[in-house]
Amino acid sequence: MADIESLLKEKRVFKPSPEFRKQANWNKKDVREFRKSGEKPERFWAKMAKENLDWFTPWKKALEWKAPNAKWFAGGKLNVSYNCVDRHANSWRKNKAAIIWEGEPGDTRVITYGELHREVQQFSNVLKSLGVKKGDRVALYMPMVPELAIAMLACTRIGAPHSIVFGGFSAESLRDRINDAGAKVVVTADGGYRRGEPFALKPMVDEACEATPTIQAIVTVKRTGEPTAMKDGRDVWWHDAMATASAKCPPAKLDAEHPLFILYTSGTTGKPKGILHTTGGYLTHVTTTAKAIFDLKDEDVYWCTADIGWITGHSYVVYGILANGATTVMYEGTPTHPGPDRFWDIIERWGVTIFYTAPTAIRTFIRLGDEHPKGHDLSSLRLLGSVGEPINPEAWIWYNKVIGNRKCPIVDTWWQTETGGIMITPLPGAVDTKPGSATLTFPGVHAAILDEDGNEVKPPDGGLLAITKPWPGMLRGIWGDKKRFKETYWSKWKGTYFPGDGAHRDKDGYFWIMGRIDDVMNISGHRIGTMEVESALVSHDDVAEAAVVGRPDEITGTAIVAFVTPRGGINADEAMKKTLLGHVTKEIGAIAKPKEIRFTDALPKTRSGKIMRRLLRDIAEGKESVGDTTTLEDYSVVAKLRADDD
Numbered sequence: 001m002a003d004i005e006s007l008l009k010e011k012r013v014f015k016p017s018p019e020f021r022k023q024a025n026w027n028k029k030d031v032r033e034f035r036k037s038g039e040k041p042e043r044f045w046a047k048m049a050k051e052n053l054d055w056f057t058p059w060k061k062a063l064e065w066k067a068p069n070a071k072w073f074a075g076g077k078l079n080v081s082y083n084c085v086d087r088h089a090n091s092w093r094k095n096k097a098a099i100i101w102e103g104e105p106g107d108t109r110v111i112t113y114g115e116l117h118r119e120v121q122q123f124s125n126v127l128k129s130l131g132v133k134k135g136d137r138v139a140l141y142m143p144m145v146p147e148l149a150i151a152m153l154a155c156t157r158i159g160a161p162h163s164i165v166f167g168g169f170s171a172e173s174l175r176d177r178i179n180d181a182g183a184k185v186v187v188t189a190d191g192g193y194r195r196g197e198p199f200a201l202k203p204m205v206d207e208a209c210e211a212t213p214t215i216q217a218i219v220t221v222k223r224t225g226e227p228t229a230m231k232d233g234r235d236v237w238w239h240d241a242m243a244t245a246s247a248k249c250p251p252a253k254l255d256a257e258h259p260l261f262i263l264y265t266s267g268t269t270g271k272p273k274g275i276l277h278t279t280g281g282y283l284t285h286v287t288t289t290a291k292a293i294f295d296l297k298d299e300d301v302y303w304c305t306a307d308i309g310w311i312t313g314h315s316y317v318v319y320g321i322l323a324n325g326a327t328t329v330m331y332e333g334t335p336t337h338p339g340p341d342r343f344w345d346i347i348e349r350w351g352v353t354i355f356y357t358a359p360t361a362i363r364t365f366i367r368l369g370d371e372h373p374k375g376h377d378l379s380s381l382r383l384l385g386s387v388g389e390p391i392n393p394e395a396w397i398w399y400n401k402v403i404g405n406r407k408c409p410i411v412d413t414w415w416q417t418e419t420g421g422i423m424i425t426p427l428p429g430a431v432d433t434k435p436g437s438a439t440l441t442f443p444g445v446h447a448a449i450l451d452e453d454g455n456e457v458k459p460p461d462g463g464l465l466a467i468t469k470p471w472p473g474m475l476r477g478i479w480g481d482k483k484r485f486k487e488t489y490w491s492k493w494k495g496t497y498f499p500g501d502g503a504h505r506d507k508d509g510y511f512w513i514m515g516r517i518d519d520v521m522n523i524s525g526h527r528i529g530t531m532e533v534e535s536a537l538v539s540h541d542d543v544a545e546a547a548v549v550g551r552p553d554e555i556t557g558t559a560i561v562a563f564v565t566p567r568g569g570i571n572a573d574e575a576m577k578k579t580l581l582g583h584v585t586k587e588i589g590a591i592a593k594p595k596e597i598r599f600t601d602a603l604p605k606t607r608s609g610k611i612m613r614r615l616l617r618d619i620a621e622g623k624e625s626v627g628d629t630t631t632l633e634d635y636s637v638v639a640k641l642r643a644d645d646d
């Protein structure tokens with residue numbers, strides 16, 4: 001509730017400048033009209049689907065909705081790679097930059113729509129030659145290199161759903177995801193660059209594929225040139241396969257509801273959920289939102305800093321941006337290499353006009369000092385975006401002043417892996433912004449603040465964010481788990497989607513998102529389940545029990561604190577902490593490494609044996625507990641943990 005209080009004090013309002021308004025893709029009048037037509041979502045989205053995409057065959061019905069199952073544009077036929085590449089390559093955009101890529105060491109590549117067209121078709125043929133057919137799954141485990149975008153588009157061209165596994169995940173995580181999706185082929189690289197050093201990826205794939213019965217082939221991009229083992233009959237180099245592949249591969253005419261991709265995301269239990277998205281609705285959603293919210297124009301140089309391994313990269317580095325025929329910047333490495341000004345250097349050199357990043361990055365830059373952005377000419381920028389977490393008003397103001405020179409609208413966009421595209425957001429030429437608020441729903445999207453029983457909560461009280469009507473980018477299921485899909489998202493209220501975030505609205509109807517209400521932690525904009533980290537910790541021989549909580553952190557939004565009970569006779573010392581950090585990195589990846597490990601003899605539990613994370617959260621934050629402790633089995637455990645604290 002403290003969050004609500006502090007946010008309510010934020011009274012500043014920023015109006016779009018007349019100059020911006022005049023040139024905006026959507027002005028106030030358009031937005032008024034779209035909101036009206038969006039009262040019936042299928043009416044608005046059908047108009048957008050027609051206007052913004054090319055279809056081989058028109059759909060019969062815009063929406064078939066029987067909660068929780070939606071079909072958007074069913075019977076309609078289209079192809080994502082055709083919409084993202086062919087239609088631009090066949091126009092004056094043939095020699096326009098589709099992708100501006102920069103590697104961490106400073107090497108660069110500019111790929112035109114014409115070149116992209118060729119390479120996507122070639123790689124489609126490579127996939128086909130490896131036995132990939134329509135409906136087969138392909139795992140992509142790659143650094144941020146153009147080949148990743150090419151592989152994604154090639155998958156969509158032949159109707160093979162991709163499953164991208166973030167390159168920071170461990171071999172074990174990759175294996176679980178490959179097996180859950182039943183992928184036939186993995187595309188990877190020898191490695192990539194981070195913080196000035198090459199890191200290896202292919203050995204992790206080899207380790208994962210020791211126990212992946214469905215994998216038939218591994219394609220490896222040569223990125224670092226480090227020595228890499230290749231297995232005869234299973235492994236092929238990307239460049240060898242491409243050299244002999246034909247550059248003609250007609251796009252498959254796919255039904256709008258054909259599966260497009262699976263993306264794994266953390267849930268409250270240990271096993272990640274394979275979020276499934278389909279073709280026509282998803283592409284309509286991301287293409288329309290990208291055009292309206294980022295105000296994309298042909299002259300723009302758009303840069304979203306997200307890794308493609310996360311949903312933001314799928315929707316707003318690749319699909320939504322290329323579908324609009326825009327130029328997308330892709331950067332391989334860390335924001336602070338070789339110096340703290342790398343991002344500002346990229347913006348200046350490429351003349352970036354639209355910049356979309358996360359609050360965690362913004363907070364890092366604030367800490368690093370204003371001299372770094374101020375040492376660069378950032379005057380090309382005309383619009384800024386934020387995603388992944390609530391942005392605190394101070395960070396918003398800094399972003400506006402220091403990066404935007406007070407002339408760039410900021411779009412604070414709320415959405416999720418599950419929603420596919422942006423849901424709550426300002427429209428930069430039409431909606432006044434307030435620092436810390438994602439403002440209003442996108443036209444055709446309907447949200448409310450509800451209580452547990454589904455009653456609408458009156459402003460300014462906080463409650464649960466709810467999406468009350470279907471939208472085209474909505475997830476169509478959890479891969480292989482219908483029951484979990486229903487239970488997780490559709491069981492709290494009838495026919496209404498439960499995103500799991502807390503929020504409130506102010507007197508103007510603006511949404512203020514307060515973050516996750518469950519046990520999923522948001523580390524630098526990445527969702528990590530407490531259970532996943534706990535399972536990793538207890539999988540170590542020396543650990544008896546572990547509980548993990550998030551504590552607010554200035555830089556990463558949330559920091560992981562692990563309470564660990566060692567097995568009897570084990571020395572709980574600094575060396576063991578180090579061992580455990582290494583173990584978590586191996587099991588899940590460095591992103592899930594606890595910031596702090598505290599050893600304890602016992603964990604606070606309910607009588608039924610459930611760990612009371614709420615109490616641990618308070619202890620991790622150094623707060624007095626005010627909540628209910630009547631279910632606590634043994635209060636002395638908490639007293640002991642608190643005593644250890646000081």
Ligand code: 7RM
Nearest residue numbers: 387388389390412413414415416417513516
């Ligand atoms: C796009 C993405 C989703 C969760 C979501 C929220 C939080 C994302 C904002 C935000 C406040 C925002 N997908 N979140 N954007 N909270 N304001 N603008 O991040 O699936 O990885 O995470 O992220 O809690 O439920 S995600």
